[in-house]
Amino acid sequence: MSHCPILVLEDDQAQRTLLTQILAEAGHPVEGVATAEQADKALAQGHWQLLLSDWKLAEGDAAELIQSARQRYPTLGIIVATAYGSIAHAVSAIQLGADDYLAKPFQRQELMLAIDKVSRARRLREDNAALSAQLSEQERLVDLVGHSAPMQRVYQRIQRISQVAATVLIQGESGTGKELAARALHKLSPRRGPFIAVNCGAIPESLAESELFGAEKGAYTGAHQTIVGKIEASSGGTLFLDEIGELPLELQTRLLRVLQEGCITRLGSSEERKVDLRVIAATHQDLANAVADGRFREDLYYRLNVIPLAMPPLRERPEDIPALVNCLLTRSAQRHKLTPPELTPAQLKALMDCPWPGNVRELANAVERLVLLGELELSPLPANPGNAPLLPSEGIQWEVLEQRYLQAALERAEGNRSEAARLLGLGYKAFLYRAEKYGLT
Template sequence: MQAQQVDVKLAGERAALSILIVDDEQGICDFLERALSKHYSVVDVASCTAQAEALRSKRLYDLLIVDINMPGQSGIDWVQNFDHNMPGVEVIFMTGFAELDNAVAAVRLGAQDFILKPFRLEQMLGAVARCFANLRLSRANYVYQQRLSHQDNNSAMIGGSAAILAINALITRVANTRSSVLIEGETGTGKELVASALHQHSARTGPFVPVNCAAIAPNLIESELFGHVKGAFTNAGKARQGLFSYADGGTLFLDEISEMPLALQGKLLRVLEESKIRPLGTDREKAVDVRIIAASNKSLAELVDKQLFRADLYYRLNILPIVLPPLRDRPEDIALLCEHFCRQLSAELALPSSRLSANDLIHLQDYSWPGNVRELRNLLERSMLLNCTPADLLQPQATQQQGSYPLNWPLNKVQQQHIEQVLSACSGNKSQAARQLGITRKTLDRKRHAMTDSLDLNTH
């Protein structure tokens, strides 16, 4: 009875938690589903590990209640294949056989409890309550550890494509220079990330100060950058330092510099040439040691041609140009980006990290990503909060339907295409591809060999 009281006391707090029951005994599944559904918002059941795996591919569960002895794959073998690097997935094993080997195996897999059948409802409710108490602690600890380990993750671009490797190498090479840098790229490609990495890899001890030029009213931007003295303009009741002064000894990042008024561009050029600023309302100058990194989602060269941006300032900023590619031009980086963002979001949201299947990656790689990396991160965050796959949230018309096949294709050709797409999504890793396909590595090799033989026969 005490276990029931613990459960009811915490029921409101755990209302959103989810449970998956896996047992080939339908009576046990029905009994537990009825009992646990009174306290938890999601209680699903599966009669075998194959059904359970299908459910797990669509939902992230907080607790698995698994029978050990089932036809086909045992509960222990099924759980053993999980990725236990994600935070807080609790397991309770059930069995009708009091075998020591099973108990030892369950403990090694990190099971919270090992319950013998038949059991009392209070016994199961108590075990579930302990699981969720442990879950809260493990997730809190996971969040803390992940925040520590990822607090410096913004020091480089994520990806293994040739373009990103070249950009990371360039960041390392030019970080310690005082030369100005101009970063160009579409919205969401990571311009501020690169600017921050340049600062972090430098020896500059001052702060990194980001400024969005498009977000400051044109009549206020000069005061924001250079500061002002008391009485410099209406409502200037006291002197104020500008962002150049705050960034002294560090780096000033001028994002969306294309939106800077032409009149102010000349004053910025003078600062770049003389390393001195003049606050608004005074003739006195102040020396500053600030490295300028500018960024734009528009081509400054084209704006210069249209006389919308000063040519002399453009050439002064463009000493070290860095052009960031859009995400659609580097789909091979999407898997690494997803892995990085899922870990990061898991720590921020205190939720289990999403598991992306090979099919999910195919859809993500086939999407055009108008919002680039920022859109990808937002999509992953939304999918974790809604407990669905990222591919489910993509606009159907925005993909190229890479996974669709003509209706007149023979089945073996469709199978070949799917296997090769999964292999590609797994970067050629056959073991990983086999796991995603639900077959053994040996079966994968046999199928690919058979398909190759079939192609050879068809060409003769």
């Protein structure tokens, strides 16, 4: 039996002396106290692993102490002993959080056995708590998968800057996980408020001001009630401004004031409201070039770029692709209630050799198609966007274009669907799926 520090609460001095002597002789560090108040102070000051408490005390019973100790020290072992032993007392003690119950008078061997039993339960709770802490740490960085050197640098930077309140500017190509990094920063931080994400490029310019700063009732046509803006709603937490480069210049000025003074004014109001928030901004653009072109305020750029965080593109960490694929396969299969397919070595090599211009988002789409269709389809887009086909200024009708190519492939292959699929670089099942979609089968 391992020796553990034990705190003894016994209001009878003779009994207290006897118990502490027995436990000390057994090799346990031990201290005896006479009241629940003294026990409470000792638990707060020391590193006790086990509490041996009398149930009936001069000022009442130990119920309140047991309940409080269990809540404050979840791994503490607790044994209750009393000369007034009864089933009712035993049930009450266990319900309040005690691990075991001894009825006086008890033998030395009974006490030792109870201590051994409760010590094992305490160690199990400690192991579970440690495991939960590890899992919690992993969940905080959920979706940031990879052990490559570039990702290790990302993890180290996130861990290092999560505890401070400075503004962070996350830069990286589309699909590299900028929002996931922002969420990890928030979850690792001491801020217990909400994480609110705003895509600056997706808000209509006419609504952007009220969306961010809020509006009083009647501030504009259609404002039938007061609107709390995203900035105000994220007070106490983190505001994530995705695609910050798309924010209109007028609102850039107002955002700069929020960062400088920590207050906002709702649309239609003159009242300033204090906000306590951390701002994390993200962009796939080169903001320095945007500043040079006059599309982004220089002073706001420097306010945002206090701590830069660069997200590496997938082509710079191909060794992370197997782990990413396994994770994405499992999640996609669970989402669609399907069995995840087994990847062949050739398929995995194809995935690792692909340049992935769309990064993890593109990989996730390819994996989802694999789960749904059973065929691995890789994007035909080149790694170098400069070599991409020109898109007409008026745009295209994608479904019309796709149907024409499918029809043309079938005509050239003289109706041979396998050959038509080969001409289009599609798997056979993927070709059938698309052909059936347009009634070409």
